[in-house]
Amino acid sequence: MKNETKFSVKDLNLYYGNFQALKNINMELYKGQITAFIGPSGCGKSTFLKTINRMNDLVEGVKISGNITMDGVDIYQDMDAITLRTRVGMVFQQPNPFPMSIYDNVAYGPRIHGIHKKSVLDEIVEKSLKQAAIWDEVKDKLKKSALAVSGGQQQRICIARTLAIEPEVILMDEPTSALDPISTLKIEDLATELKKDYTIIIVTHNMQQAGRISDKTAFFLTGEVIEYDDTEQIFNFPKNKKTEDYITGRFG
Numbered sequence: 633m634k635n636e637t638k639f640s641v642k643d644l645n646l647y648y649g650n651f652q653a654l655k656n657i658n659m660e661l662y663k664g665q666i667t668a669f670i671g672p673s674g675c676g677k678s679t680f681l682k683t684i685n686r687m688n689d690l691v692e693g694v695k696i697s698g699n700i701t702m703d704g705v706d707i708y709q710d711m712d713a714i715t716l717r718t719r720v721g722m723v724f725q726q727p728n729p730f731p732m733s734i735y736d737n738v739a740y741g742p743r744i745h746g747i748h749k750k751s752v753l754d755e756i757v758e759k760s761l762k763q764a765a766i767w768d769e770v771k772d773k774l775k776k777s778a779l780a781v782s783g784g785q786q787q788r789i790c791i792a793r794t795l796a797i798e799p800e801v802i803l804m805d806e807p808t809s810a811l812d813p814i815s816t817l818k819i820e821d822l823a824t825e826l827k828k829d830y831t832i833i834i835v836t837h838n839m840q841q842a843g844r845i846s847d848k849t850a851f852f853l854t855g856e857v858i859e860y861d862d863t864e865q866i867f868n869f870p871k872n873k874k875t876e877d878y879i880t881g882r883f884g
């Protein structure tokens with residue numbers, strides 16, 4: 633697979649007050665691929681994920697040094713956070729539909745961006761729900777509350793909501809950890825399908841999941857990237873003993 637850089641991360645450090653949560657991260661993240669971040673709880677996976685759409689800007693006392701570029705543009709120096717977040721969407725661990733109808737959830741972003749014509753919104757809502765592989769399950773209840781469906785369906789509605797603003801990148805923070813195995817497989821299939829058009833970065837505690845769906849895997853430990861390589865390489869021939877211990881469950 634061709635590696636075409638989407639993000640380039642240079643000497644990235646992040647502090648929450650005096651606590652250093654990310655230590656000198658250097659890596660390239662590639663277009664049209666799924667990259668998985670794995671590692672034990674508290675090692676900085678979510679923190680790093682959130683630096684990619686500047687969600688940490690919202691946390692008080694955060695200090696960041698180094699830089700991240702997207703398509704060559706520095707996302708901290710040369711781009712405002714709002715623009716960045718329309719280009720880099722995020723799906724969270726707990727499905728978080730807004731307390732409104734399924735239709736209004738998906739139309740929310742486009743409306744904020746000034747789209748109000750019903751026929752255009754109808755089209756965006758249908759297309760996004762189809763892309764998120766949930767259209768057939770909800771097409772007859774678009775006006776019903778998005779909270780009145782299963783957790784797995786809610787998560788796909790949230791993915792549709794993210795897709796509706798046509799981002800280039802989707803960040804997923806443990807998107808299946810609150811879901812049953814069938815819904816999990818649906819989201820995994822969906823991620824694999826979406827990577828044709830999007831760059832996807834996923835934090836997961838599920839090693840099988842990383843192995844099943846990702847092209848690249850980064851193993852994090854106490855704020856550092858210990859090893860980053862093709863997923864096959866990481867899982868079959870890890871170079872670092874710590875990576876090997878973690879993926880074989882001998883970590884501790």
Ligand SMILES: Nc1ncnc2c1ncn2[C@@H]1O[C@H](COP(=O)(O)OP(=O)(O)OP(=O)(O)O)[C@@H](O)[C@H]1O
Pocket residue numbers: 648651653671672673674675676677678679680691
């Ligand atoms: N807002 C915050 N203020 C202070 N410390 C924080 C904050 N958020 C995270 N941390 C700390 O930073 C470290 C990294 O946390 P982070 O959530 O990135 O880890 P993680 O690898 O995603 O963990 P998990 O797998 O449990 O979600 C942890 O020690 C955590 O306690």
